[in-house]
Each structure stands twice: as structure tokens, then as C-alpha cells.
Amino acid sequence: MKAEAEQKEGGTAPADSARPDTKEVILDAAERLFAEKSYASVSLRELTAAAGVNLAAVNYHFGSKDALLVAVFRRGAVALNRERARLLREAEERAGGGTPPLREIVEALIAPAIRYSFTSNRLALYNQFVAFARGDGPPEAREMLDKDVGHLQRFVLPLARALPHLPQQEVYWRLHFVMGVQHSLYTDMKRLETLSGGQCHLDNLPAVTARVVDFVVAGLEAPHRVV
């Protein structure tokens, strides 16, 4: 028997053969189901049935249901933050040491998330994970959230430089708002469809991205009012 939930993490798990790769199949099913329904409402029996694996597979490969949720979140967060960092770095290189245009910074922040959501709507999982981590979840979960915020921190300085009219505190607040728009973009697209009488739906990815970027860039650039 193998010890519970060991991480080999040595790269991206080559998957040399056409074998189903149980661990990854479980992660995929969990990501989808947890986002569609909710973590607590999805039973391991339902999950493993959807994934086409045995009931005991989750506890064997991940150790527990809680650990599976953490693993799901980690996989998504790593991919997302890696892509964000790459885009931001490229923008900074294009700027040649100066401050990149605000629009490019914002695109580096939210384009990966929107792209990711087109296939996996993982964003719907974020709020759930926050509640889980602050509630009965293991301490690991809270640490992961903090690490995720750490990656976000990478964007503060560029944003502050691109928004010289704002005090630092306001930059934090508005970054918070931007993340809000991003997170609830897909959590209920049904509302947008109902609201617009079917006029608005998820057309192509660049169009949606442009719409969101237009909105939040204008919000970020809003003048600062002393309250």
C-alpha cells in the first residue's frame, strides 16, 4: 500500500501510455462537480461514479475528501498564477523596464481566469473554497489561500505605478473589486441570459475578455474622491 496523498510533483505526470490516469480523472470530475453543485453536496459515490473510478480511489490517491478539494484548488491556482505571472512579465518586458500600460496589466490578471473558465468554470469554486478554508477545513487550506493572495500581491506595484493618482489603500480596494467582477462572471451566467432575454451569452472568448477589461480599467482609472 502507498502512504496517503504523497506528492511526487516531479513535473506534469508524463502519462506515457493511454491509461486513464485515475488521479487526473478524479481531479477533473471533482473540479466540475464541486463547481456545479457544491463541495459538501457532492458525495464521493456520485463523484467516483461520474469519474468512472472505484469508490475507494479518492481515499487511496488523495487521503480524504478534504484533501481532494485542496488538491483541486491547488492545481487550478498553480496553473492560473503561472499564466498570470508569465503575461505580466511579458508586458513588463515590452515596456522595457518602464511601467506597462494599465490595460495590459489588467489583461494579464484576468484573461487567464476567463480563458480557464471557458472550459472548467473553476471560478465558481473559489468562494466555496474560501468558506471551506475559514470554516471546518484543514489548516492547509488556509495556507493555500494566503499563498494565492501572495501571488496577487505581485500585481500591486505595477497597478500602483499605472495609477499614480490613487493612494495605496485605494489600489487595494479596487484590485479587490476587479477580482470580484472576475469571480462572479460565470457563477451565474444564467442571470445574465435571463436578464437580457437571451440576447447575451458566452460568444467568443476575446469579446468577453474585452468587455470585462473595458469595464474594470475604467473603474480603476476613476478619480479618487476624498471621503
Added chain:
Amino acid sequence: MKAEAEQKEGGTAPADSARPDTKEVILDAAERLFAEKSYASVSLRELTAAAGVNLAAVNYHFGSKDALLVAVFRRGAVALNRERARLLREAEERAGGGTPPLREIVEALIAPAIRYSFTSNRLALYNQFVAFARGDGPPEAREMLDKDVGHLQRFVLPLARALPHLPQQEVYWRLHFVMGVQHSLYTDMKRLETLSGGQCHLDNLPAVTARVVDFVVAGLEAPHRVV
């Protein structure tokens, strides 16, 4: 015995004596716990213990746990939409038949929600309820969501008039974004606090409201780019 979950709804339940008023106590506890943790993760035993009532009280007064969630959501939605409608009507009266200023429309839309969240952070419940209604929830839940969107519809025309540079479709999209900012304002304030190193927290209500309104008004007013 009383039939399950009858609605007397005749006003606001006078509560003439100092009796705990079981039904309301349960709603309060459920609103708080469902928002803090999640609907599925809170057991009726935990909930009734927190509310200081007997375990069977939920099934007696509401019929089932599902029906309780619907009741919680309904109470909040009714209060919120009533207040929104009142503020919008007042703004329209001030405008004397013309179009109210964009800022006042936006304030009518989001100020009640922010005010409400200061005491009950019900907004964290919205996303959960959406997932519940689309998933295993009873058809009642879905109807309630649609009715909620109906109330939102009330804001479309005023917004469209105040934003003549936008085609109707864009108004829908941006209204969707505004709701996004509103909903994830409080869902994880912890992130904002961590991100800002404790600089940003929930100070007074008017300051937070002003910040949000500044942001979304600028976003709404952003020029329309043809994509």
C-alpha cells in the same frame, strides 16, 4: 398539528410579546450559518443548537431543510428589492419625470445590499443559492431566482437612459458586472485585509459605499468599443 410551512405573511409578524419567536430565530441563525459555512455543510443539529431551539423545530415550522433555505433567501430578497425599488422611485421623483443621474441609480441598486451585508452578510449566500436552485433544489428555488432577476429588470431602462452611448446588450453585460462587484464584496473580505496588510477594513458604511459606487459608475460610463 399544523400543516407544513404555511405562510401567514400578513405583514411583518408583530411579535407582540417578548417571546423568542422561534421562526424568526431560526431564520436568523440559518442566514448567518449558511453564509459563513455553506448550506450543505451546516447540519440541522448544529443550526438548531446555535438558534437555541429544538431539532424538530425546523421541520415543524418550515417543512424541510430545503424549504428553510428558500425561506431564508426569500426574506432577504424581499427586503432588498423593496428597499431598492423605494430608492429608485425617490430618485426618479427628484428627477421630476426625467432620467435620474447615473450615480443615484447605481446607489439605489447597491447601497441597500451593502447596508444589509454590514449586519448579515447575506450576499455570500447568493452564489450558493444559485447553485442550489440549478442543482438538486426544488423548482420553487428556481422560480425565486427568476423573480429576483425580474426585480433587477426594473433598473435596465433607467440605466439605458443614463448611458445613451451604450447599445442595450452592453447595458445588460455591465449591469451583470456591477452585480458581480456587489456580490463578492464581502464574500472574502479576508483577502482584502491580507492583501493590504491590514490597511483596508470595513470602516464606516458610507465610505465603502462611495468607493464601490465610484468604481462601478466609472465602469458603466466606459466608452463602448466595437469588437
Added chain:
DNA sequence: GGTTGACGCAAACACTTGTTTGAAACTAGC
């Protein structure tokens, strides 16, 4: 060819879940 370790599988485990029951306690109305 035999042995070792990793993995899949069906069955069972101990426990919690939402819900129901039947009787007790309480509150008016006459």
C-alpha cells in the same frame, strides 16, 4: 519464475444526516 509494490475492487464499518413520531407543555375560548 518468483517476489515486490502499486493499484483496483466489492464489501463492510462506524457515524451522521434529515425526518418522523408520540407524548408533554403551553395558550387561549367558553
Added chain:
DNA sequence: GCTAGTTTCAAACAAGTGTTTGCGTCAACC
């Protein structure tokens, strides 16, 4: 003081939960 209707309560119910167990299977290695 009695009765009828409403609400509370402890106890039990059946069903579902996450987890563990023990054995079977397969591939790799000396």
C-alpha cells in the same frame, strides 16, 4: 375547569456519509 389547537421536546428511524479493510490483479525487476 375543561377543551381544542398550537408549539416544544426527547427519542427513534431509515438512509446516506466518508473511510477502512482484505483480497484480487497487473506490471516490473532480480
